[in-house]
Amino acid sequence: xxWILENLPHILELTLDHLLLSAPAVLAAFLLSLPLGxxxxxxxxxxxxxxxxxxxxxxxxxxxxxxxxxxxxxxSIREPLNAVVALTLFGLAxxxxxxxxxxxxxxxxxxxxAVAVGHSAxxxxxxxxxxxxxxxxxAGLRVVSVSTISLVSVSAVLGVTSLGSLFTDGFExxxxxxxxxxxxxxxxxxxxxxxxxxALGRVLMPWRRPVPRRSASRSAEKGAA
Amino acid sequence: xxxxxxxxxxxxDGTAAVEDFxxxxxxxxxxxxxxxxxxxxxxxxRMVNRMVEPTAGSVRIDDVDVATVRPVALRRSIxxxxxxxxxxxxxxxxxxxxxxxxxxxxxxxxxRRRAMELMEVVGLDPQLARRHPGQLSGGQQQRVGVAxxxxxxxxxxxxxxxxxxxxxxxxxxxxxxxxxLQDDLRKTIVFVTHDIDEALALGDQIVVLxxxxxxxxxxxxxxxxxxxxxxxxxRFLGLGEGRRKxxxxxxxxxxxxxxxxxxxxLGVLDDADGGPSADAGE
Ligand SMILES: Nc1ncnc2c1ncn2[C@@H]1O[C@H](COP(=O)(O)OP(=O)(O)O)[C@@H](O)[C@H]1O
Ligand SMILES: [Mg+2]
Numbered sequence: 001x002x003w004i005l006e007n008l009p010h011i012l013e014l015t016l017d018h019l020l021l022s023a024p025a026v027l028a029a030f031l032l033s034l035p036l037g038x039x040x041x042x043x044x045x046x047x048x049x050x051x052x053x054x055x056x057x058x059x060x061x062x063x064x065x066x067x068x069x070x071x072x073x074x075x076s077i078r079e080p081l082n083a084v085v086a087l088t089l090f091g092l093a094x095x096x097x098x099x100x101x102x103x104x105x106x107x108x109x110x111x112x113x114a115v116a117v118g119h120s121a122x123x124x125x126x127x128x129x130x131x132x133x134x135x136x137x138x139a140g141l142r143v144v145s146v147s148t149i150s151l152v153s154v155s156a157v158l159g160v161t162s163l164g165s166l167f168t169d170g171f172e173x174x175x176x177x178x179x180x181x182x183x184x185x186x187x188x189x190x191x192x193x194x195x196x197x198x199a200l201g202r203v204l205m206p207w208r209r210p211v212p213r214r215s216a217s218r219s220a221e222k223g224a225a
Numbered sequence: 226x227x228x229x230x231x232x233x234x235x236x237x238d239g240t241a242a243v244e245d246f247x248x249x250x251x252x253x254x255x256x257x258x259x260x261x262x263x264x265x266x267x268x269x270x271r272m273v274n275r276m277v278e279p280t281a282g283s284v285r286i287d288d289v290d291v292a293t294v295r296p297v298a299l300r301r302s303i304x305x306x307x308x309x310x311x312x313x314x315x316x317x318x319x320x321x322x323x324x325x326x327x328x329x330x331x332x333x334x335x336x337r338r339r340a341m342e343l344m345e346v347v348g349l350d351p352q353l354a355r356r357h358p359g360q361l362s363g364g365q366q367q368r369v370g371v372a373x374x375x376x377x378x379x380x381x382x383x384x385x386x387x388x389x390x391x392x393x394x395x396x397x398x399x400x401x402x403x404x405x406l407q408d409d410l411r412k413t414i415v416f417v418t419h420d421i422d423e424a425l426a427l428g429d430q431i432v433v434l435x436x437x438x439x440x441x442x443x444x445x446x447x448x449x450x451x452x453x454x455x456x457x458x459x460r461f462l463g464l465g466e467g468r469r470k471x472x473x474x475x476x477x478x479x480x481x482x483x484x485x486x487x488x489x490x491l492g493v494l495d496d497a498d499g500g501p502s503a504d505a506g507e
Binding site (some may be wrong): 109110112113114115116117118119120123128131132134203207 | 246274276297298299300301302305307309310311312313314315318324325357359373
């Protein structure tokens with residue numbers, strides 16, 4: 001406890017580093033999954049190769065990927081960009097299936113109605129399909145967010161600074177408090193981001209909250225008679 | 226005026242949904258496409274706003290081939306009502322109704338004002354404006370669907386079994402209201418249904434369809450009932466059934482009681498405007 005209080009500024013700094021590695025990766029994975037997921041629904045025959053293929057990325061052990069990527073990207077192993085790209089790929093592997101499912105869950109009737117009123121393809125995507133896929137996208141995004149935040153720590157082994165550094169340093173120097181602080185802070189960060197995502201969903205998708213049916217619904221029908 | 230000129234539609238999987246169909250839909254009247262499920266009604270309807278492209282033939286609106294009009298612009302100029310209302314689950318009623326004016330560039334406030342007006346026109350309580358469709362009854366949803374289709378005052382209204390999914394009482398109510406609306410608005414309506422009573426109640430012109438979108442008979446409701454072209458039409462209209470064989474018997478209080486073949490009372494015929502044509506569904 002004493003150690004934690006003494007090192008609080010350091011822990012906060014590492015939390016920020018952690019966030020700066022994971023947030024861009026989660027965001028990039030999310031944005032990339034949208035066109036891919038939509039494409040998978042548009043071309044059913046492409047769906048499995050696309051979704052399954054990208055999903056396989058997740059089977060790559062994380063440590064080797066962190067090491068191999070610099071060879072492809074020309075970055076150095078310790079560079080944050082390297083970690084962000086690796087994390088994006090893992091996030092995408094999870095997210096692309098959620099996105100395909102999310103867009104697949106948009107009712108055909110609603111999609112056709114959007115065509116019938118005269119939405120352009122782009123307008124339909126942005127104003128109808130995306131919001132309606134929103135709940136399922138959010139569910140996928142929450143998984144990616146939590147998984148990414150826990151994965152970031154692995155990169156600490158390679159010297160990329162994050163909350164994971166608390167484990168590596170803690171092990172090296174035998175400071176149990178550091179390890180505990182690392183675990184607790186990582187979990188807390190994941191939790192806070194998850195709550196933020198849920199709150200964001202509430203704000204952006206108000207139609208999902210069931211509003212108690214008042215008698216107005218029935219009286220209006222009668223009143224029109 | 227909408228003209229179908231020898232249109233055919235074969236879907237990519239080989240289904241011949243419509244074969245060589247021709248029809249003229251006069252302006253400012255209601256034409257009903259009547260036929261059982263799968264006979265190509267929806268396919269025909271969607272050719273008008275290019276949601277379906279015919280594989281042969283053409284559809285013309287006021288002598289312009291729709292194939293020469295940009296689909297998005299075309300659809301924004303034509304009202305479309307679907308069976309399951311096709312409302313946007315994520316939009317409030319008032320926003321959904323305002324969709325087409327908004328797409329056509331009407332400022333938000335003006336579009337909303339019009340949407341509120343239309344709610345009144347279709348008999349919706351303005352209090353429902355801020356609801357989402359999931360919070361409406363089936364009948365209310367269909368009214369919203371009609372209001373949305375009418376929102377930018379299109380000349381043409383395409384209605385695909387719009388009242389098919391609501392319970393019978395509400396359906397009758399909606400049919401009555403559509404007739405009232407049409408008396409005021411005089412749109413060119415193409416109305417698809419498989420319900421013969423609905424067709425007789427709403428159509429100025431009825432097209433009875435066989436499978437494959439082939440025309441069995443075209444006529445006014447009265448022409449169909451008076452002179453069905455063949456057995457198929459006669460059976461479709463249920464003319465062979467007791468339901469449409471009516472009998473009249475004098476009533477003690479004056480007038481006549483009308484019953485069907487099975488003797489079930491259907492209504493009363495006034496002597497004053499007597500005559501068998503008193504209720505020909507016009
Ligand atoms: N997109 C499609 N692909 C293949 N076949 C279709 C498609 N849409 C409709 N059909 C087929 O075309 C025929 C007519 O369908 P439709 O126009 O929907 O009939 P209706 O509206 O009268 O029920 C049916 O046999 C239907 O299965
Ligand atoms: Mg149909």
